[in-house]
Amino acid sequence: MPAAYRRTLQHTDGETKAKEDAKQRSRAQKLRNEAVIRLAMHVACSPGLTPAQAAPLMAVTVVNRTCDASTMKTAVRWLRENGPHNDDPFIGDTKDDQDAYTYARKVNQSEDEKLALRLALTMTVAAQEQHLRFSNNGWDYKVVAYYERLMTEVGYEPTLWEQETLDYTRQQLDAKERLACLTCGCSHQRRPSSHWNCGVVQTDPANREWTYRCNTDCSADKARDMADDVDEDLDEDAEADLAQFGTGEIFTRESVAGPQEPVVEGCSGGLSPGRQGWDGDQHAL
Ligand SMILES: [Zn+2]
Ligand SMILES: [Zn+2]
Numbered sequence: 610m611p612a613a614y615r616r617t618l619q620h621t622d623g624e625t626k627a628k629e630d631a632k633q634r635s636r637a638q639k640l641r642n643e644a645v646i647r648l649a650m651h652v653a654c655s656p657g658l659t660p661a662q663a664a665p666l667m668a669v670t671v672v673n674r675t676c677d678a679s680t681m682k683t684a685v686r687w688l689r690e691n692g693p694h695n696d697d698p699f700i701g702d703t704k705d706d707q708d709a710y711t712y713a714r715k716v717n718q719s720e721d722e723k724l725a726l727r728l729a730l731t732m733t734v735a736a737q738e739q740h741l742r743f744s745n746n747g748w749d750y751k752v753v754a755y756y757e758r759l760m761t762e763v764g765y766e767p768t769l770w771e772q773e774t775l776d777y778t779r780q781q782l783d784a785k786e787r788l789a790c791l792t793c794g795c796s797h798q799r800r801p802s803s804h805w806n807c808g809v810v811q812t813d814p815a816n817r818e819w820t821y822r823c824n825t826d827c828s829a830d831k832a833r834d835m836a837d838d839v840d841e842d843l844d845e846d847a848e849a850d851l852a853q854f855g856t857g858e859i860f861t862r863e864s865v866a867g868p869q870e871p872v873v874e875g876c877s878g879g880l881s882p883g884r885q886g887w888d889g890d891q892h893a894l
Contacts, residue, residue, distance in 0.1 A: 631745075633770035638742065644765035645738050646687050651763060653730035654692050663726060666733050673751055675736040678709075683739070684731035685709035692731075697724060748778040777811070784809040784819035793823060 652658050652666065670676050689703050699715040702708065716724045737755040744752055756775055759765035767775060788809055789796035795804050806824035 630770075633768070634745070637768045637771050640768060641759070641765065641771075644759055644763050645734065646691055648759060648763045648765075649684070649687050649731045649734035650691055652734065653688075653727045657727055658730060660722075660726060663730055667729060670733045670736050673736070673740070675740045675751070676732055677736075677739075680732050680735040680739050681713055681728075682706040682709040683735040684728055685712050687731055687735070688728065692727070697727075699724070747781075748774060750782055753778055753782070780811070780817055780819065781809060784811075784821075788819060788821040790821050790823045795823065796821060 652663075658666070683706075685700075685703055685708070686706060688697075688700055692700065694700055699712050699719070702715075703712050713728065716728055719725070737751070737758070741748075741752050741755055753775065756765075756767060756771070760767070785797040785808075789798075790807065795807055797808065800807065804823075807822065809819050810822050812818050812820050
């Protein structure tokens with residue numbers, strides 16, 4: 610098969626998979642929605658977690674840096690549509706997402722600390738859901754932790770697509786922990802900031818096998834290859850010298866080639882667009 614035709618086919622396969630993923634992602638999102646709101650109401654309302662119980666959840670959310678204005682708007686909407694109104698004098702005043710700012714201010718200025726805690730706890734769930742929806746280019750440990758919460762705390766049953774994606778992500782996270790490039794040694798644990806194009810790839814899905822692959826423009830690998838070439842040349846030169854001069858002086862690497870360049874630790878590929886992160890395709894919660 611001509612290479613160009615094969616590339617076209619692979620391209621088409623990639624597009625088909627991306628379309629199917631988008632369809633399945635959207636379907637799962639709809640099916641998950643009820644469980645997500647139930648989780649939020651479970652931790653935040655009637656009676657909701659105590660401040661002591663809430664602290665670890667808040668800590669994780671702050672450290673994950675996944676909370677922003679849009680998670681606040683989502684949380685206020687969930688509270689407006691699903692939360693208790695009897696003990697909240699402000700929630701009834703909110704009509705749309707823009708009112709969330711006023712609601713947050715009133716809650717913060719209120720002497721009723723329970724209201725701020727309720728909003729913050731609702732936001733912790735909205736933040737996890739938002740992170741999942743922004744993770745179109747790959748899930749991470751935060752997404753896995755979120756699904757584990759949904760499954761254990763409110764009995765959510767992931768769709769088949771979600772189960773398969775979770776399984777793939779768990780395998781990938783495990784591979785990232787234990788694999789390294791056999792040539793240059795770079796890994797997800799230890800690699801310069803310019804190594805973004807190197808990483809683990811699934812080589813045999815049926816047998817759950819993965820390998821760490823450096824990108825073709827990985828400068829660490831190139832530097833290693835060049836050093837190996839120099840070594841081979843030097844070995845040949847040394848043999849020739851020995852044959853010519855018997856047991857005379859053997860030239861050292863330094864005397865022949867000068868001090869060796871240090872092996873460059875890094876890849877020249879730069880940041881791959883959208884790798885595990887934002888790609889601009891954001892969905893409102
Ligand atoms: Zn390498
Ligand atoms: Zn590399």
